[in-house]
Amino acid sequence: MTRMLVTRPEPDAQSSVARLQALDIVALAAPLMERVTLQVSLPPADGFAAVVLTSANAVRTLVDRGDAAAYAHLPVLAVGDRTAREAEAAGFERVSSAAGNADDLVNAIGLSGLKGPLFYPTGKHQSADLAKALAPLGVMVATAKVYDMVAISALPAAVLEGLGAGSINAVLVYSRRTAEIFADLAQSLDRAQRQALAMLCMSEAVAEPLLETHFNRISLADRPDEDAMMALALGFARAQTGP
Known part of the structure; x- marks a missing residue:
């Protein structure tokens, strides 16, 4: 089953996790900012x-x-x-x-x-x-x-392990600054791990810091809003597991 990481701050992170779970997507929150x-x-x-x-x-x-x-x-x-x-x-x-x-x-x-x-x-x-x-x-x-x-000082150890092992398949990123922080905190991931990880981004501007740090598997939402991000996540999940 597809597992996704939500990086936005609380309380929005839990809202996104709940919406993903309603779509039968396993999701966990790791807010990168407070x-x-x-x-x-x-x-x-x-x-x-x-x-x-x-x-x-x-x-x-x-x-x-x-x-x-x-x-x-x-x-x-x-x-x-x-x-x-x-x-x-x-x-x-x-x-x-x-x-x-x-x-x-x-x-x-x-x-x-x-x-x-x-x-x-x-x-x-x-x-x-x-x-x-x-x-x-x-x-x-x-x-x-x-x-x-x-910004938080480090990703939780379990999250970093999941990213490296491939048990977390995709990361939802809502802002450019969040993307910059994620790229900094995920420096331990090697090039292959970065290229295997799907980054679901709200816009091109959000994706730019990730591309610059070799997270090349990028998907963009159709619009800069939560509904479009949920549609993007659902499309990704279906592509991985079938409808």
């Missing part, structure tokens, strides 16, 4: 036209800090449906989703006619510079780094 709240001062909500969200972790951090309610009356422009759902659950009243990636979000903001200023709570490590991308549109962004995703 979310840490940063103690920074946030600007008052007055004067902002909207809140921009590129991560569900930004919403969770605002909730953990007790700051979500102060901004909940503002419109929210979320990068994708999962982040939008997290915002709604946190009490934000008017939430829309770009249903895509950072480029889709920039396009959605441009079409919205909002000129800002926009409040952008985000992580310490950003995959895209939203303020820079919106500057040509004349949209001002106030960025606040409210959390950090801290």
Whole structure:
């Protein structure tokens, strides 16, 4: 039976494991990062036209800090449906989703006619510079780094053994930084082991650090979302064992 490793942080890792198990895929979680709240001062909500969200972790951090309610009356422009759902659950009243990636979000903001200023709570490590991308549109962004995703120091011994022995057939990778961390922590795998391991990636950008470190068995999701990752995982499992 196909066995897969989920590398995304909690609580999302357990959610993905449960979905894989519902597809009759054996799955285990090995989160490669842990979310840490940063103690920074946030600007008052007055004067902002909207809140921009590129991560569900930004919403969770605002909730953990007790700051979500102060901004909940503002419109929210979320990068994708999962982040939008997290915002709604946190009490934000008017939430829309770009249903895509950072480029889709920039396009959605441009079409919205909002000129800002926009409040952008985000992580310490950003995959895209939203303020820079919106500057040509004349949209001002106030960025606040409210959390950090801290890499673990080593893969669990049982996971590393499973990767080397081939008992873990595929790894689900959701972000470029996760890919970079995995490549670093899996340095003990030899070239043959790397080439035998299937890496199921959310996008080309996510896959790049893996290709650079000789993980060549790469598959990409059709869209940058969890449903597409589940479809990718199911397709891989069926290809290994038959329908």
